Amino acid sequence: MSEIPNTDQEGIDSVRMTWNNWPRTKVEASKCVIPLAASISPIRPHSEIPTLPYPPLRCKTCTSIMNCFSRVDFTAKIWICPFCYQRNHFPPHYSMISETNLPAELYSQYTTIEYTLGDKNQNPAGDFDAKSAFVFVLDTCMIEEEFEYVKSEFKRAIGLLPENAMVGFVSFGTQVQVHELGFSDMSKVYVFRGTKEISKDQVMEQLGIGVAGRRNVPGAGVGGYQQQKGMHMQNSGVARFLLPASDCEFTLNSLLDELQTDQWPVAPGTRASRCTGVALSVAAGLLGACLPGTGARIVALVGGPCTEGPGTGLKLKPLMDSILDQHLVVAILTILHIDFVTHGRTIHVPCDILKYIDQMPFQIISKDLSDPVRSHKDLDKDAAPYFKKAVKFYDSLAKQLVSQGHVLDLFASALDQVGVAEMKVAVERTGGLVVLSESFGHSVFKDSFKRVFENGEHSLGLCFNGTLEINCSKDIKIQGIIGHCTSMEKKGPSVADTVIGEGNTMAWKMCGLDKSTCLTVFFDLSSSEKSNNPGALNPQLYLQFLTTYQNPEGLMLLRVTTITRRWVDSAANSEELVQGFDQETAAVVMARLTSLKMEAEEGFDATRWLDRNLIRVCSRFGEYRKDDPTSFTLNSFFSFFPQFMFNLRRSQFVQVFNNSPDETAYFRMLLNRENITNAAVMIQPSLITYSFNSLPQPALLDVASIGADRILLLDSYFSVVIFHGMTIAQWRNLGYQNQPEHQAVYQAFAQLLQAPKEDAQMIIHDRFPVPRLVVCDQHGSQARFLLAKLNPSATYNNANEMAAGSDIIFTDDVSLQVFFEHLQRLAVQS
CATH class of the missing domain: 3.40.50.410 (von Willebrand factor, type A domain)
Structure with a gap:
């Protein structure tokens, strides 16, 4: 088990896709198991994105914007849209265009570009130049005490x-x-x-x-306002x-x-x-x-x-708390001519009584501290009617x-x-x-x-009034978006019949967005095997993301990102398809889709669904002899994917029994809005080890990484844990780092203690929301923050097989090794 380096792979376009080579048909796409999806950060800042002071050119047929993939006839002053192949004439102010005099939007390196649309309209604040x-x-x-804290902030x-x-x-x-x-x-x-x-x-x-x-405003004249000019x-x-x-x-x-x-x-x-x-x-x-x-x-x-x-x-209390309340409700129901049946202190009324109960003067929701706030179990059993x-x-x-x-x-x-x-x-x-x-x-x-x-x-770059519109090559359909946005219900030829998240549209509203905002777009393909459009034989597909937003200075901007990927015949050449697989993005997309299904589909078994899909992926892209688990090998482009799925199955997004509904909702909201690198850390935390013998280096996310003479730094996004081994903690408690004798040795120990603190502060410094910092020692009560995230390769079940002094985890969860053995056996079955 090894770590994927957390490098920025999004580049200037801020787009990452599950598949960077696409199958041509719907049937072949379904065999890929992992959906065709793109993760886009609409306004992520990048120093190489130019801003143009003039409006963009739009295709007169599909309204997509001219971009570096448009073909240009310099003699006839015509550009051809890569999406619909419509021929468009350049306006007069482009008359000087030539092969040596190109506008910025046609430069090949500017796949993402911004246009200035002007200032926001004068807002109703009158003379105030308010941007927000x-x-x-x-x-x-x-x-x-809490009230004083919040007032101070x-x-x-x-x-x-x-x-x-x-x-x-x-x-x-x-x-x-x-x-x-x-x-x-x-x-x-x-x-x-x-x-x-x-x-x-x-x-x-x-x-x-x-x-x-x-009539209520002071100074209003006869007939209403004396409105100033x-x-x-x-x-x-x-x-x-x-x-x-x-x-x-x-x-x-x-x-x-x-x-x-x-x-x-x-x-x-x-x-x-x-x-x-x-x-x-x-x-x-x-x-x-x-x-x-x-x-x-x-x-x-x-x-x-x-x-x-x-x-x-909160949970409902019994409707009647006293005989007086009962008589009062009976009187009200009688006046309202609503049928009811009484059994002692219980009153049975039709469901539509709720609209009247809302307006009753007495409290009907439980305020009793002995009644707990609804739990996941209450929601599953529909025992929290409110x-x-x-x-x-x-x-x-x-x-x-x-x-x-x-x-x-x-x-x-x-x-x-x-x-x-x-x-x-x-x-x-x-x-x-x-x-x-x-x-x-x-x-x-x-x-x-x-x-x-x-x-x-340190600014979050808060922006307002954003809209996202997506243009696609023919035969590509948009199923919807998972993320912080709302469907604008704008129909078009690229809208799919099936819906995922906010769908049935090709445009979305984002009232608020910032430089961290990330959206996941799901695509589908038309079912036709062959197409009559002029681009049917074109090996390239195109996607264009148009994001309009108001920046913090009040300026309206349009960011245009146009990307291209290759069509491949996956039936004839699956290797080319495999080489375009992004397993980190695929893991995050599967996590977001799982979270959505758990909330939207009643009785959805997330673990079983993830297992079945993982088995299908391994059967489709693994190399093996039928019914021989020992022969199974997985293509290197998929080598980390089972590990991601193992950690996703154990994560707070799937296993909700130890969290409240509020915590689960919080985790999922952040999962849906962060970029792929950060979301991957939520699923599979990163672990760094510090010791006297070596420089800080990545460690296996395994209980075997714990050592008495080591310090571990765990980043699980929501919390950052500094974990001291038993020997390190004892030396620190004895104050060895502060003793002047043997200065070189103790100075090295002081530096060892300080290094993870500095790295932890760097992580916290760049993240929103700020994660919780946990500093703990081996065998301490807060060590659970680390142990809960580690692969339980050593548990109380196999403690006798472990070396003396090794840490164990008290759990019945299977280890990654056992999980992978089961996966191999199921993937190779006939």
């Missing part, structure tokens, strides 16, 4: 924002408070009930914004609730100093009333009323589960945010769950960020939150 807006939604149902974030960034503030607990920042002389707050869903129009009416609120109706809301960071920093800091935790009384043994869903609805309505279409983010800081109003995700309802609510919120062009970012910190699993749909479809930590005082939250607002080399 941030509405902070702060949970106040926390213990005092909130203040720091305000100081890091650009001066012209618009800022709004919403706090919530039992009720929702929208803080008016434009009236700094006196604190003014608008309060919304936390038990009822709030529409955008209701938000506008209560806040006095737009047409619905004309050139100012939009939304300006009243912008001036009152959304201000530039430079103008409201003092007001916000003062407000936060005075802000207290939620004062609503909480009975002993119960959870606080927290109306997260209503708070996010109000924030979305505020942005929709004030800054529709402008790059804006809702930054939600949540410290516990939603227990009030829409978006609740889960689906909460997901449906956040799905509708996602649609609203996408239509407005706004993003939901989620920062959740709690020892228990907060509802990330329910909110996942809204975060993913808007392209939002997500960070899950144990405490607002933990470095995972503090350092990650700071990076969102930092500039310079």
Whole structure:
């Protein structure tokens, strides 16, 4: 078992594909087992990408953009589209084009190129030159210590924002408070009930914004607004609730100093009333009323589960807690003319009663601390009836945010769950960020939150209003995308009948994207064996990715990436097909597809599905004699793939029994948005060993790599572990690294201790979210963070076969060696 070096293989195009040579027919593609897919990072920065100050040329038939693969007739001033073979005339300003005078888009090295489309339209902020807006939604149902942590980080974030960034503030607990920042002389707050869903129009009416609120706005004349020249109706809301960071920093800091935790009384043994869903609805309505279409983010800081109003995700309590409640419900049902049957303290009513229950004045969701938050077992058994309802609510919120062009970012910190699993749909479809930590005082939250607002080399490069459009050669169909985006339902000839993820379209919306955003596109082939199109005999296929987005400076850009790959006759020449296989990309694509199926398909057995596909891959591409496992050898282009699948089967993406639904949702969201190199580390962590005898070097991801005189550095993406062998830990505890005698020896020991710390900080420094740093010793309690990721080649079952002093793992999981033996036997069966 060996490691694949983590080098950047994406190049200027930021595209990696499972297969770099494609079979020509649908039947041959199905025999490949691993789907035809491409992973693309739409706006990943690269120094060699030129930016052109003029608009691109589009094909008049298929609307693809002229690129370096277009054929040009310099005499007739015509270019031929490689996608549809349409002949297009150059416009007059290309009249000087020649073989020695080419525009940049025709240079062969510029397969990726950017065009400047101009500034974003004047936004409704009036005179403010706002390029982005941030509405902070702060949970106040926390213990005092946590509340002080989050307020401190909130203040720091305000100081890091650009001066012209618009800022709004919403706090919530039992009720929702929208803080008016434009009236700094006196604190003014608008309060919304936390038990009822709030529409955008209701938000506008209560806040006095737009047409619905004309009568409520001070200074409105007869018949409505006395609207100033050139100012939009939304300006009243912008001036009152959304201000530039430079103008409201003092007001916000003062407000936060005075802000207290939620004062609503909480009975002993119960959870606080927290109306997260209503708070996010109000924030979305505020942005929709004030800054529709402008790059804006809702930054939600949540410290516990939603227990009030829409978006609740806890288990149901028995409907009736007391005889008084029962009589009250009976009276309400009678007034509403709803049929019901009573059996003691149990009331049986039709399913549609839920819509009435939502509006009842008493609590129906369990706040009792003895009732646990839903688990994976509850979801599997459909024993968490409010889960689906909460997901449906956040799905509708996602649609609203996408239509407005706004993003939901989620920062959740709690020892228990907060509802990330329910909110996942809204975060993913808007392209939002997500960070899950144990405490607002933990470095995972503090350092990650700071990076969102930092500039310079540490900036995430937050961009807005992105769209992705894909053009394909004929006979290539798009099944869909897995990633942080939403289908725009744009039909076209390249749309496939089957759907994976966000499909039924050839264009997608990305309200928020950054330099780390990565999408996985799944392709299919038409079923026809032969095609009548002019390019049927062309050995090359073409794909073009068009990404339009607003950069942090407010400039609209179009990035065009055009790539080509070869068609191969896989039936006649499978070796050429095999040579184009990218096993690292294939492993990540299979992980993303597995995660999607586990969420979308009821009763889906992920382990069995992965095993069957791996056996098919080995049977198809391995070399062996029938029914002779000892003769099995796997092509070198597939040599790491079984190892990836072994680790995927054991990973947190497939084995969910040890994680909460929130943790699983968090892991999968990051898996779906990171590039191939980072996602591969999530599946198969990297391990480096440090010792006196050699330089730091990669080690096998195996329990055999543990040594008493070694230090190991494990990077599993979500956590970074520094593991000290027993002897190293004893010497460190005795302070040998600090003793002046025998300076050369102890200086070497001090350097040995320091090296993994420096390497760990380099990993943490460049990653978002910031991983958890675990420093542990052999046989210590936190050594489990390392042992859980290692191949269990030594367990309690074969401990007697191991050398004295060797570490063992207490597990019944099979080792990689046993796994591969089973795989060989099954792959060669007749």
